[in-house]
Amino acid sequence: MTDDVQAPPESDKRPRHLAGDDVGIVRPREFTHPGPFAFMSGQTIQGFTLRYETYGALNATRDNAVLICHALSGDHHCAGWHSESDAKPGWWNNLIGPGKAVDTRRFFVVCANVLGGCQGSTGPSSADPATSRPYGINFPFVTIRDMVRSQKLLLDHLGVAELHAVLGGSMGGMTSMMFAMEYPHFTRRQIIMASTANESAQAIAFNEVGRQAIMQDPAWNHGDYPRDGGPRVGLAIARMMAHITYLSDAGMDRKFGRRKRDSAGGESYTFDAQFEVESYLRHQGESFINRFDANSYLYITRAIDQFDAASVAGSLEQAFAPVAAESLVVGFTSDWLFPPEQNREIALALLRAGRRASYAELSTDLGHDSFLLESEALYALVRGFLERSEGYVFDFTI
Amino acid sequence: MTDDVQAPPESDKRPRHLAGDDVGIVRPREFTHPGPFAFMSGQTIQGFTLRYETYGALNATRDNAVLICHALSGDHHCAGWHSESDAKPGWWNNLIGPGKAVDTRRFFVVCANVLGGCQGSTGPSSADPATSRPYGINFPFVTIRDMVRSQKLLLDHLGVAELHAVLGGSMGGMTSMMFAMEYPHFTRRQIIMASTANESAQAIAFNEVGRQAIMQDPAWNHGDYPRDGGPRVGLAIARMMAHITYLSDAGMDRKFGRRKRDSAGGESYTFDAQFEVESYLRHQGESFINRFDANSYLYITRAIDQFDAASVAGSLEQAFAPVAAESLVVGFTSDWLFPPEQNREIALALLRAGRRASYAELSTDLGHDSFLLESEALYALVRGFLERSEGYVFDFTI
Numbered sequence: 036m037t038d039d040v041q042a043p044p045e046s047d048k049r050p051r052h053l054a055g056d057d058v059g060i061v062r063p064r065e066f067t068h069p070g071p072f073a074f075m076s077g078q079t080i081q082g083f084t085l086r087y088e089t090y091g092a093l094n095a096t097r098d099n100a101v102l103i104c105h106a107l108s109g110d111h112h113c114a115g116w117h118s119e120s121d122a123k124p125g126w127w128n129n130l131i132g133p134g135k136a137v138d139t140r141r142f143f144v145v146c147a148n149v150l151g152g153c154q155g156s157t158g159p160s161s162a163d164p165a166t167s168r169p170y171g172i173n174f175p176f177v178t179i180r181d182m183v184r185s186q187k188l189l190l191d192h193l194g195v196a197e198l199h200a201v202l203g204g205s206m207g208g209m210t211s212m213m214f215a216m217e218y219p220h221f222t223r224r225q226i227i228m229a230s231t232a233n234e235s236a237q238a239i240a241f242n243e244v245g246r247q248a249i250m251q252d253p254a255w256n257h258g259d260y261p262r263d264g265g266p267r268v269g270l271a272i273a274r275m276m277a278h279i280t281y282l283s284d285a286g287m288d289r290k291f292g293r294r295k296r297d298s299a300g301g302e303s304y305t306f307d308a309q310f311e312v313e314s315y316l317r318h319q320g321e322s323f324i325n326r327f328d329a330n331s332y333l334y335i336t337r338a339i340d341q342f343d344a345a346s347v348a349g350s351l352e353q354a355f356a357p358v359a360a361e362s363l364v365v366g367f368t369s370d371w372l373f374p375p376e377q378n379r380e381i382a383l384a385l386l387r388a389g390r391r392a393s394y395a396e397l398s399t400d401l402g403h404d405s406f407l408l409e410s411e412a413l414y415a416l417v418r419g420f421l422e423r424s425e426g427y428v429f430d431f432t433i
Numbered sequence: 434m435t436d437d438v439q440a441p442p443e444s445d446k447r448p449r450h451l452a453g454d455d456v457g458i459v460r461p462r463e464f465t466h467p468g469p470f471a472f473m474s475g476q477t478i479q480g481f482t483l484r485y486e487t488y489g490a491l492n493a494t495r496d497n498a499v500l501i502c503h504a505l506s507g508d509h510h511c512a513g514w515h516s517e518s519d520a521k522p523g524w525w526n527n528l529i530g531p532g533k534a535v536d537t538r539r540f541f542v543v544c545a546n547v548l549g550g551c552q553g554s555t556g557p558s559s560a561d562p563a564t565s566r567p568y569g570i571n572f573p574f575v576t577i578r579d580m581v582r583s584q585k586l587l588l589d590h591l592g593v594a595e596l597h598a599v600l601g602g603s604m605g606g607m608t609s610m611m612f613a614m615e616y617p618h619f620t621r622r623q624i625i626m627a628s629t630a631n632e633s634a635q636a637i638a639f640n641e642v643g644r645q646a647i648m649q650d651p652a653w654n655h656g657d658y659p660r661d662g663g664p665r666v667g668l669a670i671a672r673m674m675a676h677i678t679y680l681s682d683a684g685m686d687r688k689f690g691r692r693k694r695d696s697a698g699g700e701s702y703t704f705d706a707q708f709e710v711e712s713y714l715r716h717q718g719e720s721f722i723n724r725f726d727a728n729s730y731l732y733i734t735r736a737i738d739q740f741d742a743a744s745v746a747g748s749l750e751q752a753f754a755p756v757a758a759e760s761l762v763v764g765f766t767s768d769w770l771f772p773p774e775q776n777r778e779i780a781l782a783l784l785r786a787g788r789r790a791s792y793a794e795l796s797t798d799l800g801h802d803s804f805l806l807e808s809e810a811l812y813a814l815v816r817g818f819l820e821r822s823e824g825y826v827f828d829f830t831i
Contacts, residue, residue: 076702176702236685236710237677243711244673246704247718248646251666268649275642276674279635284769287634293741304474304574306644306731310738312634313641320645333704340708343691371682371769 078175086155104203204406245273271320283402476573484553502601602804643671669718
């Protein structure tokens with residue numbers, strides 16, 4: 036099931052240390068589930084498509100698959116390059132590849148754009164077969180569980196007998212958690228990073244402001260807008276604000292401080308971007324609107340806000356009772372969106388439920404985005420957890 | 434110079450514990466400086482007006498004045514009531530009044546809406562005499578120092594010989610700090626709360642997203658909009674986001690948690706406000722647009738971002754060298770916008786500069802807005818600092 040892999044050219048822009056050990060040029064694929072699919076909301080669509088990538092090969096016993104789950108603004112392209120001219124590789128290229136922490140020589144790595152997304156999987160920007168126009172907000176409401184159930188159909192299609200592991204950060208950690216709860220005997224290991232069993236009021240509040248920025252933009256038009264139009268202003272504002280929550284105060288001070296754009300350093304009396312952090316944020320907003328659909332942003336943030344691992348069972352401990360997977364939970368000290376305590380709480384609930392779980396906390400100043408950082412400590416944790424035999428005594432503790 | 438004070442009626446909505454000890458019904462006044470006023474930017478206007486309130490009476494030696502400095506969205510109405518039907522008193526009514534921490538039986542309390550504001554003082558929504566239309570963004574850029582210089586003219590007009598104290602929280606702390614630096618022999622005491630000598634990149638970033646929400650709203654129209662129109666959507670978004678930064682994660686969890694609006698508690702598949710925190714934020718945004726001018730929001734946030742007490746002198750210690758005032762700096766543990774460390778830094782720099790300064794840190798879960806809280810500990814600090822003789826040994830330390 037693997038894609039053809041080519042050696043990258045010497046002259047491209049990729050960081051030198053990645054040149055020799057990544058999965059090279061990869062090609063996204065599409066899986067179409069032909070039958071009806073019922074969402075948790077009770078709504079149904081007539082089939083769906085997931086765009087996905089795979090790296091490495093499924094083994095004869097079909098039990099070496101590792102499912103990667105992306106975060107809100109991520110997608111299926113988590114490793115390698117789409118073309119030799121790409122400026123950047125997939126978003127987790129530092130973690131995934133031959134010889135890396137998620138070793139594609141050993142594991143069959145799968146990553147799909149989520150249902151409700153906008154990078155090739157069926158979502159609000161897809162054409163509704165009934166009207167041939169984009170679903171818009173007529174698309175069914177999506178939950179983390181819907182995302183998990185659709186990805187299970189993809190794994191069945193790929194012939195995966197059971198998951199060696201499922202892993203992800205932020206929303207990807209929620210998806211991993213839900214996979215281990217929904218398919219306990221299919222999921223042998225899970226790694227949850229920078230995530231939460233349910234969001235705090237503050238995290239919901241930030242998502243709500245983003246949704247309001249989109250929905251109050253007149254160009255949103257109740258979700259009915261052309262593919263090249265829509266609430267670009269509102270989406271950019273939502274992204275700029277969210278981006279602040281992905282960083283940390285200390286990390287931003289290290290990266291930008293109070294440096295002015297004008298190297299002369301004088302006070303410039305203008306509402307133009309004056310501080311470097313301002314022009315950085317404007318760039319983040321502008322680049323996002325060219326790659327993301329505003330309705331998908333509404334749907335996915337709503338799914339994140341609604342996610343509550345404990346909700347059905349009454350407590351997190353009870354909710355985790357069916358889980359069979361061994362779990363590694365990783366929190367990051369500077370993450371104030373899904374802070375370390377919320378990650379530790381997941382591991383503690385797993386332990387109280389009698390499951391095998393470890394919690395590790397890494398000191399970083401990169402905030403919520405720390406799960407994406409280049410960190411030998413993180414690589415060692417992931418590699419060790421994925422490669423040791425099951426039942427091996429956990430050598431890191433809460 | 435005091436306003437007539439009437440006893441409040443028994444039947445109004447004010448909290449019972451405030452009924453007997455506040456300044457009662459107060460009337461705002463206006464001070465107009467007739468001559469030209471030059472801003473730090475080099476721009477000049479032909480006179481300006483400050484709307485202000487006073488409580489208590491100036492004494493014979495004209496040295497019992499206490500200047501209150503408001504924060505970004507505050508105004509001159511910091512105590513008492515404008516009418517018997519007011520739903521709420523002035524914003525610092527719990528601190529200011531007869532017998533309260535800022536005792537109006539003893540002190541002549543003055544509070545003015547800042548230059549550049551929109552609650553009666555001259556600002557971008559005022560009529561430009563040259564065109565008879567609102568200044569809009571033709572209004573000169575305002576700095577904290579401009580605000581301070583205009584308020585000094587008001588105090589001169591009121592006959593104040595020297596300030597017993599200047600105090601404020603957040604931007605009001607910056608204004609206090611600048612007062613003590615700009616008019617060292619006029620300013621005997623300062624109290625700085627929940628403030629900073631200069632903002633971090635993160636705080637600038639949040640303000641910038643707010644400005645972008647306003648300026649990207651088509652109704653902003655480069656600052657040229659009718660008084661009852663303008664970028665209401667952008668301003669509401671800016672306020673909703675900023676409001677999150679005034680609270681704390683723990684405080685929001687205590688106040689809202691994940692409570693749903695639908696008391697049935699079931700998942701409701703909608704983009705309407707679903708969690709209580711969402712409808713609270715929407716209300717905050719909507720009520721703000723009816724009382725605040727979007728251009729003022731741009732000007733005042735820019736003044737806050739540009740404020741850097743150390744900038745002229747090279748270091749904070751050198752900048753504080755001319756200060757003669759005794760200083761009390763108060764940080765709040767849950768304030769993540771202007772965190773305790775940034776407040777402690779102000780007190781430390783004052784001490785290194787050889788000034789008398791104390792730092793107190795109060796444990797709260799209300800975030801940045803903690804300086805507005807009802808707290809006997811805060812009242813005792815303020816009262817003790819304002820009422821003791823100068824030179825009295827400071828009994829609280831860093």
